[in-house]
Amino acid sequence: MDTSSPAAFVNGGLLRMHVGRKVRAVIQVTRSDVGSVMGKSTDNRQLVVKGTPPVPLTSYVEVIGVAENDNSIQAEIWTNFGDTFDASSYDQLCQLANGEFKHLFL
């Protein structure tokens, strides 16, 4: 049983609450370069994710890593989430998981 290093569900707006800590986010990829990926968070903010994305990369990808600042994540784990994904539901989940129901997650 290990609950150390939980990753907080974040969207663009919530990222700033967890700077320096482990986070998880789903982004829609807009541009993919060597060493970093630019994408849209589930609340439509631009985020930069640094690291080595998987190849091939699907439209939606979940990244788990450390929040560097309020718009960039240093990702350790990348998971392709496919080309279709319900971003608005995920966004609402982020809000619930950081708000009223934080105790179920962190």
Add this chain to the structure above:
Amino acid sequence: MFSSSQIDASVFSGGGFMPSQPSQLANSTPSPARSRDTQGLISVTVKQISEASQSGDEKSNFVIDGVDVTNVKVVGTVFNKNVRSSDIRFHLDDGTGRVECIRWVTENLDTREMDALEDGTYVRVNGHLQSFQGKKQLSAFSVRPVTNFDEVTCHFIECIHQHLQHSKVQSQGGGLSQPQMADSSLNTPVRGASNGYQPALMNDLSIQYSADGLKGFDKLVLNYLQQPSNIGREMGVHVDELSQQLKAPMEKIKDAIEFLEKEGLVYSSIDDYHYKAVEGC
């Protein structure tokens, strides 16, 4: 000929319906933390598992949110997969923590199912929560890869939903028929942009379901239409006005109107957007 005074309840004793015992129907209302052998599957986060307390009885069940828990569902990624002769062990990381899972392997089907799962794969695990040497573990009877990632979102929302249901029952002391609520959430399919499910969770937290069959919100709509000033309006009330006055989205208003219309409590007046309450109800 029988006169009416000769026919009383004793004539019917010994079988058949006993009109004076309506409480027979209600005796299946369970108490909140009643331990049952056939417990449903509860969606939980690993954090919730780590905080689960052990229930006192011999069955050595766990208690989460006041409810006896035996079987749980978790969704997360596989780590440290370890294939042994009689079982396959791995840790499941769902972002809130890690829990050890054991899949007992009895036939080739089990091994094949587990072969496909590499470290880092997202899986859904259904299993029995156990304690071994002081540590909580999951004895998995089903480990399946996630293919549609909306399932991840859906699982965590289910965790929140069931947590709310169980907590509500706890504070009300068993007033709601809690198991039915839990089961209906288990039947919720994984949907895409399912507007019907998510907003309901957000908006309905403050609206209690009344016991007399009319949901709280439908009642609000009906009450508004039944106000004397609105009954008196020949043209009826426009749905936009309902939406504004009750501060609710049009979808909700339309649903309520549809329901009330079916029940014969309201009717459309000059067009499909104007409604009036049926008088004399």
